Amino acid sequence: MTSHRRPEGGSAIDRDDTVGFTVDGRQYFGLAGDTLAAALLANGVRVMGRSFKYHRPRGVVAIGVDEPNALFTVTTDGVREPNVRATEIEVFDGLAVESQNRWPSLDNDLMAVNQLGGKALAAGFYYKTFMGPVIGPLKGTRFWMMCEHVIRRAAGLGRPGTARDESRYERINAFCDLLVVGGGLAGLHTALEASEAGKRVIVCELEPRWGGGADGKKESEIRQIVDSLESKPDVTLLNRTTVWGWYDGNTLAATERITDHLRTAPEGAPRHRHWVIRTGHVALATGALERPIVFPGNDRPGVMLADAGHRYAETFGVLPGQHLTVLTNNDSAYQAAAALRHVGANIRAIIDVRPEIGAGAQRLADRAGGALKLGHAVVGTSGAKGLKTISVARYNHQTKSFSGGSEQIETDCLLVSGGWSPVVHLASQAGAQPIWDEALQAFLPPDPDKHWSVHGAAAGDLDFGHDLSPAPAPVFEIRHPGKAFVDFQHDVTADDVRLAHQEGFRSVEHLKRYTTLGMATDQGKTSNIAGLAIMADALKMPIPEVGTTRFRPPYTAASLGAIAAERYGDLFPHRLTPMHDWHTDHGARMYAAGHWERPESYNRTGETVEQAYVCEAKIVRQGVGLVDVSTLGKIDIAGPDAAEFLNRVYTNGFAKLPVNKARYGLMLREDGFAMDDGTTWRLAKNRFLMTTTTANAGKVMSHLELCLDVHWPDLRVHVTSVTDQWAGAAIAGPKSREVLASCVTGTAVDNDALPFMGIVHGTISGVPVMICRLSFSGELAYEVYCGAHHGTHVWEALMTAGKPFAIAPYGLEALGTLRIEKGHVTAAEIDGRTTARDLHLDWMLSSKKPFVGSAMMDREGLTDKSRWTLVGVVSRSGEKLHGGAHVVAGDRDEPGASLGHLTAMAFSPEMNAYVGLALIEDGESRIGQHLYAADPVRSQTHIPIEIVSHHMVDPKGERMHG
Amino acid sequence: MAEPFISTPVITDAAESPLVGHYEQGTFGNLDRGAQVTLTERFPLAICDVFAWTGSETKSANAIKRATKLALTKTRDAVSEDAQAFRHAPGRWTVIAIDPALPETLTTAVGDNATVVDLSHGRTVLRIDGGQSRRVLSKLFPIDFKSDCFPLEKGIATKHHEIFAQIQRVGDDAFDIIVFRSYARAFWHALRRSSEEVGYAVE
Amino acid sequence: MQIAGGVPKGLSSMAEYSALSIVKNALTGNRDWKPAWRKPEPKPAYDVIIIGGGGHGLSTAYYLASEFGVRNVAVLEKGWVGSGNIGRNTTIVRSNYLLPGNTPFYEHSMKLWENLSHELNYNVMFSQRGIINLFHTPAQEDDHARRGNAMILQGVDARFVRPPELKRRVPALNVSGSSRFPILGGLEQPRAGTARHDAVAWGYARGADRRGVDIIENCEVTGFVREGDQVTGVETSRGRIHARKVAVAVAGSTSRVMAMAGIERLPIESHVLQAFVTESVKPCLDTVVTYGGGHLYISQSDKGSLVFGGDIDGYNSYAQRGNLPIVEDVMSEVLELFPAFAKLRLLRSWGGIMDMSMDGSPIITRGPLPGLYLNAGWCYGGFKATPASGWCFAHTIARDEPHPFNAPFTLDRFHRGTVIDEKGQGATPWKH
Amino acid sequence: MIIACPFCGPRDLSEFTYCGDADNLAARPDPAATDQAAWNAYVYDRTNPAGEHAEIWQHSGGCRKFLRVVRSTVTHEIESAEMVGPKA
Numbered sequence A: 001m002t003s004h005r006r007p008e009g010g011s012a013i014d015r016d017d018t019v020g021f022t023v024d025g026r027q028y029f030g031l032a033g034d035t036l037a038a039a040l041l042a043n044g045v046r047v048m049g050r051s052f053k054y055h056r057p058r059g060v061v062a063i064g065v066d067e068p069n070a071l072f073t074v075t076t077d078g079v080r081e082p083n084v085r086a087t088e089i090e091v092f093d094g095l096a097v098e099s100q101n102r103w104p105s106l107d108n109d110l111m112a113v114n115q116l117g118g119k120a121l122a123a124g125f126y127y128k129t130f131m132g133p134v135i136g137p138l139k140g141t142r143f144w145m146m147c148e149h150v151i152r153r154a155a156g157l158g159r160p161g162t163a164r165d166e167s168r169y170e171r172i173n174a175f176c177d178l179l180v181v182g183g184g185l186a187g188l189h190t191a192l193e194a195s196e197a198g199k200r201v202i203v204c205e206l207e208p209r210w211g212g213g214a215d216g217k218k219e220s221e222i223r224q225i226v227d228s229l230e231s232k233p234d235v236t237l238l239n240r241t242t243v244w245g246w247y248d249g250n251t252l253a254a255t256e257r258i259t260d261h262l263r264t265a266p267e268g269a270p271r272h273r274h275w276v277i278r279t280g281h282v283a284l285a286t287g288a289l290e291r292p293i294v295f296p297g298n299d300r301p302g303v304m305l306a307d308a309g310h311r312y313a314e315t316f317g318v319l320p321g322q323h324l325t326v327l328t329n330n331d332s333a334y335q336a337a338a339a340l341r342h343v344g345a346n347i348r349a350i351i352d353v354r355p356e357i358g359a360g361a362q363r364l365a366d367r368a369g370g371a372l373k374l375g376h377a378v379v380g381t382s383g384a385k386g387l388k389t390i391s392v393a394r395y396n397h398q399t400k401s402f403s404g405g406s407e408q409i410e411t412d413c414l415l416v417s418g419g420w421s422p423v424v425h426l427a428s429q430a431g432a433q434p435i436w437d438e439a440l441q442a443f444l445p446p447d448p449d450k451h452w453s454v455h456g457a458a459a460g461d462l463d464f465g466h467d468l469s470p471a472p473a474p475v476f477e478i479r480h481p482g483k484a485f486v487d488f489q490h491d492v493t494a495d496d497v498r499l500a501h502q503e504g505f506r507s508v509e510h511l512k513r514y515t516t517l518g519m520a521t522d523q524g525k526t527s528n529i530a531g532l533a534i535m536a537d538a539l540k541m542p543i544p545e546v547g548t549t550r551f552r553p554p555y556t557a558a559s560l561g562a563i564a565a566e567r568y569g570d571l572f573p574h575r576l577t578p579m580h581d582w583h584t585d586h587g588a589r590m591y592a593a594g595h596w597e598r599p600e601s602y603n604r605t606g607e608t609v610e611q612a613y614v615c616e617a618k619i620v621r622q623g624v625g626l627v628d629v630s631t632l633g634k635i636d637i638a639g640p641d642a643a644e645f646l647n648r649v650y651t652n653g654f655a656k657l658p659v660n661k662a663r664y665g666l667m668l669r670e671d672g673f674a675m676d677d678g679t680t681w682r683l684a685k686n687r688f689l690m691t692t693t694t695a696n697a698g699k700v701m702s703h704l705e706l707c708l709d710v711h712w713p714d715l716r717v718h719v720t721s722v723t724d725q726w727a728g729a730a731i732a733g734p735k736s737r738e739v740l741a742s743c744v745t746g747t748a749v750d751n752d753a754l755p756f757m758g759i760v761h762g763t764i765s766g767v768p769v770m771i772c773r774l775s776f777s778g779e780l781a782y783e784v785y786c787g788a789h790h791g792t793h794v795w796e797a798l799m800t801a802g803k804p805f806a807i808a809p810y811g812l813e814a815l816g817t818l819r820i821e822k823g824h825v826t827a828a829e830i831d832g833r834t835t836a837r838d839l840h841l842d843w844m845l846s847s848k849k850p851f852v853g854s855a856m857m858d859r860e861g862l863t864d865k866s867r868w869t870l871v872g873v874v875s876r877s878g879e880k881l882h883g884g885a886h887v888v889a890g891d892r893d894e895p896g897a898s899l900g901h902l903t904a905m906a907f908s909p910e911m912n913a914y915v916g917l918a919l920i921e922d923g924e925s926r927i928g929q930h931l932y933a934a935d936p937v938r939s940q941t942h943i944p945i946e947i948v949s950h951h952m953v954d955p956k957g958e959r960m961h962g
Numbered sequence B: 001m002a003e004p005f006i007s008t009p010v011i012t013d014a015a016e017s018p019l020v021g022h023y024e025q026g027t028f029g030n031l032d033r034g035a036q037v038t039l040t041e042r043f044p045l046a047i048c049d050v051f052a053w054t055g056s057e058t059k060s061a062n063a064i065k066r067a068t069k070l071a072l073t074k075t076r077d078a079v080s081e082d083a084q085a086f087r088h089a090p091g092r093w094t095v096i097a098i099d100p101a102l103p104e105t106l107t108t109a110v111g112d113n114a115t116v117v118d119l120s121h122g123r124t125v126l127r128i129d130g131g132q133s134r135r136v137l138s139k140l141f142p143i144d145f146k147s148d149c150f151p152l153e154k155g156i157a158t159k160h161h162e163i164f165a166q167i168q169r170v171g172d173d174a175f176d177i178i179v180f181r182s183y184a185r186a187f188w189h190a191l192r193r194s195s196e197e198v199g200y201a202v203e
Numbered sequence C: 001m002q003i004a005g006g007v008p009k010g011l012s013s014m015a016e017y018s019a020l021s022i023v024k025n026a027l028t029g030n031r032d033w034k035p036a037w038r039k040p041e042p043k044p045a046y047d048v049i050i051i052g053g054g055g056h057g058l059s060t061a062y063y064l065a066s067e068f069g070v071r072n073v074a075v076l077e078k079g080w081v082g083s084g085n086i087g088r089n090t091t092i093v094r095s096n097y098l099l100p101g102n103t104p105f106y107e108h109s110m111k112l113w114e115n116l117s118h119e120l121n122y123n124v125m126f127s128q129r130g131i132i133n134l135f136h137t138p139a140q141e142d143d144h145a146r147r148g149n150a151m152i153l154q155g156v157d158a159r160f161v162r163p164p165e166l167k168r169r170v171p172a173l174n175v176s177g178s179s180r181f182p183i184l185g186g187l188e189q190p191r192a193g194t195a196r197h198d199a200v201a202w203g204y205a206r207g208a209d210r211r212g213v214d215i216i217e218n219c220e221v222t223g224f225v226r227e228g229d230q231v232t233g234v235e236t237s238r239g240r241i242h243a244r245k246v247a248v249a250v251a252g253s254t255s256r257v258m259a260m261a262g263i264e265r266l267p268i269e270s271h272v273l274q275a276f277v278t279e280s281v282k283p284c285l286d287t288v289v290t291y292g293g294g295h296l297y298i299s300q301s302d303k304g305s306l307v308f309g310g311d312i313d314g315y316n317s318y319a320q321r322g323n324l325p326i327v328e329d330v331m332s333e334v335l336e337l338f339p340a341f342a343k344l345r346l347l348r349s350w351g352g353i354m355d356m357s358m359d360g361s362p363i364i365t366r367g368p369l370p371g372l373y374l375n376a377g378w379c380y381g382g383f384k385a386t387p388a389s390g391w392c393f394a395h396t397i398a399r400d401e402p403h404p405f406n407a408p409f410t411l412d413r414f415h416r417g418t419v420i421d422e423k424g425q426g427a428t429p430w431k432h
Numbered sequence D: 001m002i003i004a005c006p007f008c009g010p011r012d013l014s015e016f017t018y019c020g021d022a023d024n025l026a027a028r029p030d031p032a033a034t035d036q037a038a039w040n041a042y043v044y045d046r047t048n049p050a051g052e053h054a055e056i057w058q059h060s061g062g063c064r065k066f067l068r069v070v071r072s073t074v075t076h077e078i079e080s081a082e083m084v085g086p087k088a
């Protein structure tokens, strides 16, 4: 293969540093500083990809983020990254990439038969067929799904993998006065000026190198500015950093690529860093992108953007071909031609659709050499795997007519320039419409406001050098028979655009959706303008009236890993109770409850969870057990109006609660449904400690704060979350008092000193504790609270004191069993849809005072007799019940309608049966009925049950009061 | 009207840091330029929330000042050798001291002017110091740590992930981060991870 | 081979779509394809005007004409057909509801979906690839069982899948048990799936048009014409149009449009929901998966993009674009489930304006004024409802009474307290 | 989005929790009153304007105070943010 590398030149490459890399296992060599595209071009490789639909062979057309064709999969440590543009992959020794969307190989892709579908595969064809037969085995959606299966495999680009990506992604927050997007000359100058005025500046440039599209002659100027910026403490220069999203409040998102181009990453360095930049002002200096012209055969490998060809030579010392031709509608391509000639390229011809050109262009044409064919156009190309010849005909771009025959020119690279489109994407993300500029035949950014400005080429300030005009002739398509591509990657042709028009899909947004124009990985950077120009032509409307499709983040695709940085995997936030290590050291299986981790059960070797929890529950009912309740929400409520405040937020009264007593309370939402329950302890006249369920701790806290700040600012009450301050352990069981008596000092714990719902203060093993006698299990029980740093110490002291009584720790499962037996409710029953009455908590609804929810709780929907109410359920067959099973009246074959469902189940050692709680239609009246618990989705069981009162064990509460 | 202080007072010898078993001393991460930040846990400390009643903010600030000998005013946060305090909400301060008697001292000092809530057990204080501390913190919080935006002694409330946290600047390059005790281990893990790039020492 | 559904006699004779017609047209250079629907000028009056050319408005028009014999109908769309939420959703179709008020309605919708491509002679690419709702704790397992059992007892398909099957069917899913919320299993509705959202809008538009309905784009309703309380027409950007009945199906714009009719307050808030697609990749996810440890729903389109979404941004908005924190949250949930996808790349994100109701369930009703009909409150679940919503709304408009399927979806259920609250969040619409 | 908390200064959206329509919350009926219509309207009905909207946000990851924020629901532009409740 011929080398296309010039003997000299190439600002980015290091000629002394040869690197080896592989494509589909085949070895190539490039130079350090090369992109994959440059290195492959240097190796004479032309086919770098296959298109989406027709699997046509494609070469590289661009040099940057607008590249639609040359996509590869990069695999690092077994993790695949599909669809990476060859123009963005920096080669290093050992780089291994894979081509995509081809089988068996890039050069010979059997899927290319799709091309034979030709016109039948035109836009919208999917919608018109594949409906399948209306009868028979393929009716309904079957036939389509069969076809879809094949279509899906043909579609898609690169193949993703299944191996976990172990790379590190990091996030960082930044603040500045000025964010400069784009490190070309315009951006660098803007940054310099601002930094000299003392501003805090961040400059982001997506390329590795500074300077953007600037001419090679500007290198020292660029170096100087960069050096000067680097020396300023308040300037942050970020290369390989793409600003991709502009969000409200001048918050911008950027991705910095830190290690992708390195063979080995430095310790601690993330692969990508997600920058969230909050800035006073944004300076957009994002440059302009050259756009191609649509003409038949324009997708043959070897057809390339003129500026790209120019820059491959200048930056990488690579010629895009041996015999070059140029097709243009504007002056900028003359510069490219002249520059390429200067580095030794052979320019065969310059074909310009314009009948005449200015002196500047003429001078460059003379320098470039080759035939200058004004008023001509390319009407076709040929070449099997790459461009060999082009056909050129005389063309009048005003009348769009051809004259004379066509002439063949041999060329292996056609450089095309269809004019320039300023990069308006970011400015338009927030919704502002870009503005059409008739002279430039391009959209310019909308009018800036005080939050942003736009500079350089992005502002339409296209300066190609003196004597050259930035204004192109308004030619977007050379219409001539043959497949002419508008969107390369998605194989959208000019005829597809016209077909969309013909079928009524005339809005640009319809055009996009019907043809998929602009929906590929390049998001239409090379195709959108041509597409809408062709539509405008069909509609006989000016381009601005057709408008553009909406710009959306991200500007270029951003890795999911970067955006998710530090929010997944082992960095997911979690909270541990003070006794966490003790639990895990003693065999506890931990259970993820929101942010918290809680012991589920303590599994002695070989035990199942059920064996463990039954054993633990038995120990509590018969002896004594200890459970960690530290995760309960705890709120300190203080102030002269604290009791009044509680009266308003709880359904029941708190004003008369004596000091050192606790009370069970229920809260409703404003709409009258139950919200949360818990006990509240009066520690002093004006000081309460409220507990909430673990799950609702945050919600209740905010609710209280809202009530105080928004509804009742006149109340003198302070609320403070003290959840973390206290470790809590509930000691429960007939022996619990004896255990406490043996270890608590400073207070008595007998029934007189510590009656039901009483509170005392004492010490355990030298540590101050607060003890409240209350019971969730229904047994004689106490909650022992101490400072969290003392949690393990007190827990261990209780375990030691309990040893003579065979104390055992119990987990959430056993706790659940005990409360089910007692008919105590939790989140499974207070599920946001139940009322106090449904849960038999209507005794807590005070009629003496209004409270949150009182005005709404008696509406017909909340008092309807057929509502589901809480009952107990006992398995009559001894079979295991399942939470989530439904209660039905009929047998397995004809279960009938659901009457409600089991909210929770457990094996009750006390009743020696599987029991549960259920919410069922008119529950009260069904007590004593024999029904079934049906779980068809999971266990397929259909278990005979008896409906009982939800108070299954010790309904009178004698044990806990004892 | 002052309520008796509700005590889970003092930290006894039995007190245990949440980082026990997870606090490994040494130097870690990319040490090409040495350890550019130092991480420490400050334990044990007395920590209180002081919540002034409307109209009593100045009196409360003065009371905190008296109790801690900090150069505190109603609007100015303060740091000394053995105490620190910052206003994290209107009329509301976080006060930290080495003296375990802080909760009682404060309760007495503020009298009826404010509510004092002892949080000594409920919070963990981690310190980061060193030239790259701002960069590390920037990875964790959406807060501007630049010197003039985050002056010496200032304290603020924010959050990490969904979890409440507070930060006070205690030195030129030193910041104390105050997190829930239950979250301390997960946060410590994140803090260490974020420091690896610049190299860090745990003292 | 394809057998065409057939157009009723006397209606538009526009070309029937079929494999044959494609080949025929290809041979003639695709010159004979006609517009999928006409671009008529508005007439001065109609029997029924439907405001909103989204999925629900178009399907209502279609069923009014095809099922209820009401053909003198116009659909008024302020932009282009499908520019609203029908054109920007994550395309999930399912009927796996928990509460009895919802199930029959969504199951009716599912049945209509199953024959929709035929019915419309338009391939809406409904693919019954199943949905799997993952659960991660025993309590969540019970919740999912409760839902699955409710479905089965009402005749809807549901099954449990366990990690080994999950691993086989969704190889990239992290079922290792190492994650923060290890996967215990999933509730699958095999008949659920996805459809090509735009095609649904276009198919209904074409189907309605062929039955005589006028679909009028770029026609924004700017006011109502009333005689006393009675609504008798609308003012539009293309002039006044009279109608015997005016039906509102404008999703996120409900409050704005109803305010023009003098209804200033409704149990609805407009909130922005974002959605996301990655770049196209080869098939790697052949079903729809939802995450129980947070809020994420994800599938892969036929083009190969992963299509997914999560929570709404959570504040009132009419802006059709969201903010960064939710983007970060949603990506982290993708990676929590699929740690292999960290190197896949986000291609595009966008937003839609949801009509969030106070209980998360819809409203399909007569009123609140005489001559006015309201279809709203779809939150982020109205795509799947498109067929049944149109069908029931057409019934309600034509017969002046609801069908039993939509009888629970009244406007007064909020005040009466007969809410249908699938999430149990009460009147906080941004939490549904 | 950035909300300028009068106490904490400008802070990121992620620190705030939305609490709904401020004018509606301010119109909470007298709890002792049994005017069901007023309660129904308060709990369920919203004006939901396109444009200026007064709303309550809690600075939950900050000072935890509630702010009355006037914001455009069309542009997300924030006009003002004021503290509600007992001020200090």
Ligand SMILES: Cc1cc2nc3c(=O)[nH]c(=O)nc-3n(C[C@H](O)[C@H](O)[C@H](O)COP(=O)(O)OP(=O)(O)OC[C@H]3O[C@@H](n4cnc5c(N)ncnc54)[C@H](O)[C@@H]3O)c2cc1C
Pocket: C051, C052, C053, C054, C055, C056, C057, C076, C077, C078, C079, C080, C081, C082, C083, C084, C085, C086, C087, C088, C089, C090, C091, C092, C093, C219, C220, C221, C222, C249, C250, C251, C252, C253, C257, C273, C274, C275, C309, C351, C352, C353, C354, C378, C379, C380, C381, C382, C383, C384, C385
């Ligand atoms: C990001 C996102 C993801 C979603 N994901 C799913 C999903 O996976 N599954 C699911 O079932 N649902 C989903 N939904 C919800 C679903 O898309 C909607 O509930 C449903 O499309 C709403 O009904 P529609 O199609 O009629 O609405 P729209 O398509 O919004 O139609 C309303 C139409 O009314 C028009 N209109 C408004 N005002 C006027 C006026 N004054 N005059 C004339 N016309 C007017 C609008 O332009 C619009 O075209 C999602 C929604 C979003 C935004």
Ligand SMILES: NC(=O)c1ccc[n+]([C@@H]2O[C@H](COP(=O)([O-])OP(=O)(O)OC[C@H]3O[C@@H](n4cnc5c(N)ncnc54)[C@H](O)[C@@H]3O)[C@@H](O)[C@H]2O)c1
Pocket: A181, A182, A183, A184, A185, A186, A187, A204, A205, A206, A207, A211, A212, A213, A214, A215, A241, A242, A243, A244, A285, A286, A287, A288, A289, A307, A420, A423, A426, A455, A456, A457, A458, A461, A462, A463, A464, A465, A555
């Ligand atoms: N190639 C061109 O774009 C081009 C075209 C015409 C003229 N010029 C010459 O270049 C000068 C104009 O320079 P300029 O600075 O306006 O444009 P420029 O093209 O030189 O620089 C723009 C830079 O912005 C970067 N960029 C774009 N979007 C970005 C994003 N989202 N995040 C990060 N970086 C992003 C690009 O990579 C590029 O380096 C003029 O002097 C003109 O003569 C260049």
Ligand SMILES: Cc1cc2nc3c(=O)[nH]c(=O)nc-3n(C[C@H](O)[C@H](O)[C@H](O)COP(=O)(O)O)c2cc1C
Pocket: A509, A518, A519, A520, A523, A549, A550, A552, C087, C088, C089, C090, C091, C197, C277, C301, C303, C305, C307, C320, C347, C348, C349, C350, C351
């Ligand atoms: C199911 C689905 C799949 C999509 N796939 C793509 C895609 O592959 N490429 C793309 O650019 N956009 C895709 N989009 C997004 C659309 O381009 C567009 O952003 C979305 O419909 C909202 O419209 P808007 O951005 O014009 O407001 C998809 C949208 C949906 C709903």
Ligand SMILES: [Zn+2]
Pocket: D005, D006, D007, D008, D009, D059, D062, D063, D064, D065
């Ligand atoms: Zn604040």
